[in-house]
Amino acid sequence: MSRIAIRRGLMTSALYRQPSLLLGPTIGFGAVRAASSIANQDFWKGLVPKFLRPKPENPFADPNKKLAKKGWNPATFFIFIFLFIGSMAVQMIALKKDFEAFDRQSSVRIGLLKEVVGKLQRGEEVDVEKVLGTGDPERERAWQEVLNDIQREEAMIKKEKRKQQQQKEAAEAAEAKSTETPAPGRTPARPAISSHGFF
Structure with missing residues (x-):
C-alpha cells in the first residue's frame, strides 16, 4: 500500500x-x-x-387481560346533589328578584290609576290619555301586559273556585249515598255462600 x-x-x-x-x-x-x-x-x-398524551402501553401486560372497571365513586352523588340544589337556589333568587320588580311596577301603576281616579272623582280636569301614556307604544305595551296578567290571575282564581266547588259537591254526594238507609220493603242483600265447605 x-x-x-x-x-x-x-x-x-x-x-x-x-x-x-x-x-x-x-x-x-x-x-x-x-x-x-x-x-x-x-x-x-x-x-x-x-x-x-396517549397513555403508554405496557409491553409486559397480557393483551388478553381486560382492564378492571373502576367502581362508583361515592362522592359523585353528593356532587350532583349539591349542583342540583345550587342551581335551584339560583333559580329561586332570580324568581324572587323578578317578582319583586313586577310587584314594584304593579304598585306604581296601581298608584297612578288611583291618583287619576281620585282626581276624576273630585271633579278635577285630568288628561287621562297623557297620564296613562296613550300614543307611546312602549307604555301601551306595559299597560297591556298588566291587563293580561290581571286577566290571567282572574281566570286562574275562577278555575280554582270552580274546582273547589266541584270537589265539595262530589264530597256531599258521596256522603249522601253513604248515609242512605235501605227502603222498608226491601231486605239488604245477603252475600252469596259458596258451595265449597270450610276446611
Missing part, C-alpha cells in the same frame, strides 16, 4: 471519531447535539401536556 492511502485512511478514521472536525471551527459539538435533540420525537412529545 502506498503512503498516501494509509494517510487518507487515518484521516477519515479520525474524522469519524471526532465529528466536530467535519463541522469546521464555527460550529461545535454542542450545536450538533442541539440539532439532533430538536429532530428527536421525544422533544416534541414533551411539549404536549401530560393529560393530552
